[in-house]
Amino acid sequence: DAGVTQSPTHLIKTRGQHVTLRCSPISGHKSVSWYQQVLGQGPQFIFQYYEKEERGRGNFPDRFSARQFPNYSSELNVNALLLGDSALYLCASSPSGWGNYEQYFGPGTRLTVT
Amino acid sequence: KNQVEQSPQSLIILEGKNCTLQCNYTVSPFSNLRWYKQDTGRGPVSLTIMTFSENTKSNGRYTATLDADTKQSSLHITASQLSDSASYICVVSGVMDSSYKLIFGSGTRLLVRP
Numbered sequence: 001d002a003g004v005t006q007s008p009t010h011l012i013k014t015r016g017q018h019v020t021l022r023c024s025p026i027s028g029h030k031s032v033s034w035y036q037q038v039l040g041q042g043p044q045f046i047f048q049y050y051e052k053e054e055r056g057r058g059n060f061p062d063r064f065s066a067r068q069f070p071n072y073s074s075e076l077n078v079n080a081l082l083l084g085d086s087a088l089y090l091c092a093s094s095p096s097g098w099g100n101y102e103q104y105f106g107p108g109t110r111l112t113v114t
Numbered sequence: 115k116n117q118v119e120q121s122p123q124s125l126i127i128l129e130g131k132n133c134t135l136q137c138n139y140t141v142s143p144f145s146n147l148r149w150y151k152q153d154t155g156r157g158p159v160s161l162t163i164m165t166f167s168e169n170t171k172s173n174g175r176y177t178a179t180l181d182a183d184t185k186q187s188s189l190h191i192t193a194s195q196l197s198d199s200a201s202y203i204c205v206v207s208g209v210m211d212s213s214y215k216l217i218f219g220s221g222t223r224l225l226v227r228p
Contacts, residue, residue: 105157
């Protein structure tokens with residue numbers, strides 16, 4: 001079985017632009033979570049989606065939004081990019097949205113904002 | 115404020131030696147505590163998941179302990195190997211402000227030398 005996949009692998013954008021990152025969960029997993037990891041720090045939780053509904057949200061501005069599609073894949077959108085948005089964006093999938101389920105992480109998308 | 119603090123920030127040990135990493139948290143209410151291993155440039159990989167009722171859990175050479183009363187956890191690595199060189203991240207989850215959230219520590223960077 002394929003693991004969690006993310007696209008693109010790397011991305012360079014200019015301040016003020018918009019970006020869309022994509023994630024495909026492990027087959028059979030219905031929950032997708034997004035994380036931002038700035039170099040040298042631990043990941044920060046952005047969103048969790050389960051069955052196409054938002055189940056959790058971290059402390060990120062409204063410039064960050066996400067959605068989950070009927071096939072459980074997900075998109076993370078960031079508007080009006082700032083230099084500080086440069087980070088590794090990680091997606092993780094799990095069978096359920098709650099409880100003690102394992103989360104499986106993808107390889108991440110490295111976003112550089114210039 | 116919900117926080118997860120890890121110590122030490124970095125650690126160097128010789129191959130074959132044991133080590134213990136610490137995690138203190140103030141997250142409340144508490145759902146579960148996870149330890150992840152993250153190799154440079156890759157997504158985190160789950161090592162253990164513990165609920166508040168569990169005191170210890172092992173995964174091969176990794177043993178995690180949890181004291182929910184003092185809000186402390188530790189990850190003990192036995193007979194370290196060169197491949198253990200990575201960042202180890204402690205994550206505490208719970209429902210806060212009616213939303214499911216995960217709070218990540220900044221990680222401990224472990225370097226195992228031959």
